[in-house]
Amino acid sequence: MAESKYGKYILKGAGKPETGPAGVTSAVIEGLKDSAGIQHRLYWHYISEPAAVVEEPRSHDYDEFLVFIGANPAEALDLGGEIELSIGEEGEKQVIDTASIVCVPKGLTHCPLNITKVGKPFLFCNITLGHE
Amino acid sequence: MAESKYGKYVLREPRSEPPPRRTTTAPGVSISEALMSGFGKIDCNFNFVGVLAPHVLADPPHEHNCDEILFFIPADAENWPELGGEAEVALGEEWEKHTITTAAVICLPKGVQHAPIFMKRVDKPFYFGHILLASSYGSSAIDAGVTF
Numbered sequence: 001m002a003e004s005k006y007g008k009y010i011l012k013g014a015g016k017p018e019t020g021p022a023g024v025t026s027a028v029i030e031g032l033k034d035s036a037g038i039q040h041r042l043y044w045h046y047i048s049e050p051a052a053v054v055e056e057p058r059s060h061d062y063d064e065f066l067v068f069i070g071a072n073p074a075e076a077l078d079l080g081g082e083i084e085l086s087i088g089e090e091g092e093k094q095v096i097d098t099a100s101i102v103c104v105p106k107g108l109t110h111c112p113l114n115i116t117k118v119g120k121p122f123l124f125c126n127i128t129l130g131h132e
Numbered sequence: 133m134a135e136s137k138y139g140k141y142v143l144r145e146p147r148s149e150p151p152p153r154r155t156t157t158a159p160g161v162s163i164s165e166a167l168m169s170g171f172g173k174i175d176c177n178f179n180f181v182g183v184l185a186p187h188v189l190a191d192p193p194h195e196h197n198c199d200e201i202l203f204f205i206p207a208d209a210e211n212w213p214e215l216g217g218e219a220e221v222a223l224g225e226e227w228e229k230h231t232i233t234t235a236a237v238i239c240l241p242k243g244v245q246h247a248p249i250f251m252k253r254v255d256k257p258f259y260f261g262h263i264l265l266a267s268s269y270g271s272s273a274i275d276a277g278v279t280f
Contacts, residue, residue, distance in 0.1 A: 006223035006230070009244070013213030025209040028235045031241030036239035038199045038265070044235070046209040069161055069168045071207050073182025073257035101163050103175055121208065127263060129176060132221035 009036050023049025023118065045124040046053075046071070047081065047115055053124070054111040057086065062130025066102040066113075071121040082117035086109065106130075156251070158182035160259065165267040178263040181233040183217065193222065195242070201263040202246070207256065216256030221249050221274040 008029040017027035017052040038097070039062075066085070070078045085102060086093050089109050096102070097117075104110050115124075160180030165173050206216050213234040221230050221238065225245050230238075240246055251260070262269075 004228065004230075005226070006228050006244070009223065009239050009241075010232075011237045011239065015213075017212045027209060027212055027235065029235060035237075036199075036241050037199060037242065038239045040239075040263070042201070042203065044205055051192060053227060057173070063176065065159060065163070065174075065176070065178070066156050067180065069180055069211055069259075074158045074184055076158060076180065076182050076259075078250045084153060099161050101161050102176060103163070103171065104169055105171065123207070123259075125205075127178065129174075130264070
């Protein structure tokens with residue numbers, strides 16, 4: 001292609017994904033954190049075994065979504081696993097065993113996040129709308 | 133009327149069964165303002181769609197009055213960053229075409245026209261979606277002639 005005017009808006013995945021705790025393979029598509037003026041960060045975690053993904057409670061000044069979805073796009077709503085997530089300063093535990101979105105408005109304490117059962121692989125995506 | 137000789141040629145209110153179509157997408161999760169009514173909204177809506185077979189998305193070229201992110205993500209990390217298929221995205225009023233064959237995120241500042249989006253090849257189903265930085269999708273469409 002000759003000189004591109006819009007190619008700068010496209011961030012492409014590259015390199016190898018990172019391996020975190022056993023059973024969790026994580027990828028983030030690198031780019032400027034405020035790519036094209038949009039402050040965001042998207043993480044993609046491929047879950048194949050139970051794991052303690054985040055051990056400490058946290059909160060931040062940007063909104064975040066935690067998305068849990070099956071790894072088979074033809075049956076995305078069939079999660080095939082179970083997650084335990086603590087929410088709030090009280091650490092109220094929520095058990096998630098279907099495809100779900102957890103909305104975390106800025107300031108809301110969340111985590112620990114534990115993957116407790118994996119019947120089949122699934123995808124955990126976190127969408128952060130702001131700088132880390 | 134007496135017995136008709138040619139009435140058989142006139143089909144009134146005809147309806148035949150639609151031909152079977154190949155399933156090209158499967159629903160994933162999605163969120164919008166109404167679903168967030170329990171806690172007040174976050175100015176963001178998004179969806180995940182499973183892409184199962186080649187097709188062209190129904191959305192005509194359009195733009196929004198807020199920023200948008202499009203993503204193409206493989207369903208597993210086995211061959212990261214290979215997408216498992218090929219998509220062609222037209223960007224700008226020029227319809228500058230971009231080919232996507234790896235995991236990719238497209239960051240579209242408000243006002244940048246995009247689409248058509250053509251899922252050209254699907255070797256292995258993958259995920260596609262949008263993340264729009266407005267509480268609902270329809271509220272952000274600039275082109276009044278297009279209804280989403």
